[in-house]
Amino acid sequence: xxxxxxxxxxxxxxxxxxxxxxxxxxxxxxxxxxxxxxxxxxxxxxxxxxxxxxxxxxxxxxxxxxxxxxxxxxxxxxxxxxxxxxxxxxxxxxxxxxxxxxxxxxxxxxxxxxxxxxxxxxxxxxxxxxxxxxxxxxxxxxxxxxxxxxxxxxxxxxxxxxxxxxxxxxxxxxxxxxxxxxxxxxxxxxxxxxxxxxxxxxxxxxxxxxxxxxxxxxxxxxxxxxxxxxxxxxxxxxxxxxxxxxxxxxxxxxxxxxxxxxxxxxxxxxxxxxxxxx
Numbered sequence: 339x340x341x342x343x344x345x346x347x348x349x350x351x352x353x354x355x356x357x358x359x360x361x362x363x364x365x366x367x368x369x370x371x372x373x374x375x376x377x378x379x380x381x382x383x384x385x386x387x388x389x390x391x392x393x394x395x396x397x398x399x400x401x402x403x404x405x406x407x408x409x410x411x412x413x414x415x416x417x418x419x420x421x422x423x424x425x426x427x428x429x430x431x432x433x434x435x436x437x438x439x440x441x442x443x444x445x446x447x448x449x450x451x452x453x454x455x456x457x458x459x460x461x462x463x464x465x466x467x468x469x470x471x472x473x474x475x476x477x478x479x480x481x482x483x484x485x486x487x488x489x490x491x492x493x494x495x496x497x498x499x500x501x502x503x504x505x506x507x508x509x510x511x512x513x514x515x516x517x518x519x520x521x522x523x524x525x526x527x528x529x530x531x532x533x534x535x536x537x538x539x540x541x542x543x544x545x546x547x548x549x550x551x552x553x554x555x556x557x558x559x560x561x562x563x564x565x566x567x568x569x570x571x572x573x574x575x576x577x578x579x580x581x582x583x584x585x586x587x588x589x590x591x592x593x594x595x596x597x598x599x600x601x602x603x604x605x606x607x608x609x610x611x612x613x614x615x616x
Contacts, residue, residue, distance in 0.1 A: 365591075372584035379581050391581065398586035402573075406559065407566035408589065414476050414483075414551075414562060415544045421484035423537045427529070429487060430495040431521050435507065452489050460553075467554060474556045482554075483544060491536045498532035499525060538601050545593060563590045 371379060372394055374387040399405040433441060433448075463482070464473075472478025502525065510520045526533070548564035555561060561569065567590055570583055 368584050368587055372581055372588055374581050376579060376581055380578075394582050394585040395589065397579075397582045398570075398589060401582065402570040402586055403558065403561065403566050404563070404570075404586045404589050407561045407563045408593075410476060410560060411545065411562040411564075412593070414479055415541060417480045418483040418544050419537060419541055421480070422540055423533065425484065426487065426491050426495055426536060426540075427526065427533055428521070430492055430499050431525055433492070434496045434499045435502075435525065436517070448489055448492065464553065473554050474560065475554075476560055479550060479554060482550065483547070488540075488543075491540065495529070495532050495536050499529050502528050534601070538597060541597055542594060 370386055371383070373390045373392070375389075375391055378385065378388060433445060467473050467478055467482065470478075472481060506524050506528075507520050510524055515523070546564065547562070548568065551562040551565045552568070555565060558569075567586060570586055574580060574583060
């Protein structure tokens with residue numbers, strides 16, 4: 339039995355190491371390629387850089403507009419995240435904590451929408467955005483993503499809120515609190531792990547969103563990071579400046595890596611609590 343357990347432990351450790359290397363090695367490879375010259379890169383893609391070319395990052399920031407597009411992305415993601423998370427929290431509270439006629443019907447319609455491909459809404463959505471003159475505008479993208487509710491996030495946060503005890507709200511109502519006071523002072527603080535989890539997933543989804551910015555933005559000065567990287571990749575057919583592109587890739591990854599490093603505890607806590615209580 340001990341030998342079997344030890345063998346299983348060894349296999350588990352080997353699998354963990356292999357998994358970690360499959361994630362880390364490509365990042366390390368891209369990093370040291372970004373510090374080469376193009377000549378060194380084409381001579382031997384596996385060799386280490388002879389001289390560290392930190393100027394590649396400056397070139398990526400200016401030449402391919404990575405700096406401008408990153409600022410555009412943070413503006414678009416930041417406002418969409420704040421407004422969207424607040425609306426998701428408000429919707430989840432209304433559908434799980436407030437009794438009203440038709441609530442089950444609304445939940446049923448929401449569940450039904452899970453089976454409808456989102457791509458079906460692309461054309462009517464574009465027509466609506468065009469008629470409202472919100473195309474080629476970061477503000478239009480913010481409105482689109484803030485008010486476009488995600489069923490997954492609504493169900494996730496709704497399930498978390500459903501697990502909270504009703505007695506707290508009843509006591510607050512007896513003390514004369516309004517619905518909004520209960521929402522802001524009782525439910526929101528208790529649901530913070532779930533809200534933060536939803537906010538982090540929303541951030542990653544918005545930051546990596548390519549389709550909507552690609553469709554609705556035509557002005558290069560308004561490009562988000564995903565569209566800017568796509569355009570830079572297209573230019574490689576004519577310039578072959580791959581080391582600068584690698585530098586741009588690493589710059590584009592910084593916000594996502596930051597979110598993972600500093601907020602992974604919140605993700606695990608929110609997901610675990612939601613799974614246990616729900």
